[in-house]
Amino acid sequence: xxxxxxxxxxxxxxxxxxxxxxxxxxxxxxxxxxxxxxxxxxxxxxxxxxxxxxxxxxxxxxxxxxxxxxxxxxxxxxxxxxxxxxxxxxxxxxxxxxxxxxxxxxxxxxxxxxxxxxxxxxxxxxxxxxxxxx
Amino acid sequence: xxxxxxxxxxxxxxxxxxxxxxxxxxxxxxxxxxxxxxxxxxxxxxxxxxxxxxxxxxxxxxxxxxxxxxxxxxxxxxxxxxxxxxxxxxxxxxxxxxxxxxxxxxxxxxxxxxxxxxxxxxxx
Ligand code: HEM
Numbered sequence: 001x002x003x004x005x006x007x008x009x010x011x012x013x014x015x016x017x018x019x020x021x022x023x024x025x026x027x028x029x030x031x032x033x034x035x036x037x038x039x040x041x042x043x044x045x046x047x048x049x050x051x052x053x054x055x056x057x058x059x060x061x062x063x064x065x066x067x068x069x070x071x072x073x074x075x076x077x078x079x080x081x082x083x084x085x086x087x088x089x090x091x092x093x094x095x096x097x098x099x100x101x102x103x104x105x106x107x108x109x110x111x112x113x114x115x116x117x118x119x120x121x122x123x124x125x126x127x128x129x130x131x132x133x134x
Numbered sequence: 135x136x137x138x139x140x141x142x143x144x145x146x147x148x149x150x151x152x153x154x155x156x157x158x159x160x161x162x163x164x165x166x167x168x169x170x171x172x173x174x175x176x177x178x179x180x181x182x183x184x185x186x187x188x189x190x191x192x193x194x195x196x197x198x199x200x201x202x203x204x205x206x207x208x209x210x211x212x213x214x215x216x217x218x219x220x221x222x223x224x225x226x227x228x229x230x231x232x233x234x235x236x237x238x239x240x241x242x243x244x245x246x247x248x249x250x251x252x253x254x255x256x257x258x
Contacts, residue, residue: 004223028219035212042205042248048188049251056185063180071175078171082164089157122176129179 019105023084030081037074068130075122080115087111152214159211166204189256201252205245213241 012025047055087107091099146154174183191197217237224230 004225008223031212031215032219035216038208038212039244042209042244045188046247046251048185048256049192049254052185052256055188059184068180071180075171075175078167082168085160086164089160093157125176129175129181132179132181 019108023087023108023111026080027084027088030077030084033074033077034081063133065130065134068126068134071130072123072126075126076115076119079118079122080111083115083118084108084111152218156211156214156218159207162207163211166200167208170200170204185256189258192252192255198252198255202249205248205252209241209245209248213237 012028015021017024044055044058047058087110091107178187192201217233220233220237221230224233
């Protein structure tokens, strides 16, 4: 297993697959990052029911610049994963015939542009909200 | 130009169904996850989220249903995704069985914790 991981991660960073490969790695990283966030989020929100005082403490304790920066990064991950996931689902489920070698990297690049355009306003709004609490 | 044509006439196994499920749940997840995030982070904002806010939310059957759907689809999609990633690094049948058991346990446990909190709400 350990050897597999070393080989696998080496492949992630060294394989010369261009835009499509970058999307694959980013989809993995953003999916795993979102799952880590979601697991902590489920446990944290559950304390509202199981231990309300602890919820208040944790909630207040998370109003820090580092937490805000992490949330803004998290927003990018979930936007990218969603947009890129739609690209994957659309071609795989509905238009496998449209997949071609020149078209695929173009779609992968468009995914980045759409994600960044959606993230930018979210970034600003989160920053403005964040200034109230940190 | 490469064109792909598939002719499938076999019975789908678990992995095929999981592959499909990742894509079908994906269609639901963009509205579910993004609306949740747009409301809570962009419209309401972190400064207004506290115990009282959560209590109001979980006193409303509509939001309880919404949160249960979100928990069900996002978490099952995420844990199955983690399974896909881990299987890329494990070939042995035994290791995969153990991973499956651990992931199933993790999925059931957190789903129960989350769902019971949503349905239980906050006592005032
Ligand atoms: C926002 C809407 C979402 C969309 C459109 C989406 C779409 C997808 C798709 C289509 C796949 C399959 C990729 C493949 O098999 O190659 C996938 C994988 C994955 N997703 Fe999502 N997803 C979404 C939300 C989430 C959430 C909320 C989580 C975490 C809880 C998550 C975690 C994962 C993980 C860990 C994988 C596996 C990555 C891999 O195999 O490389 N996704 N997603």
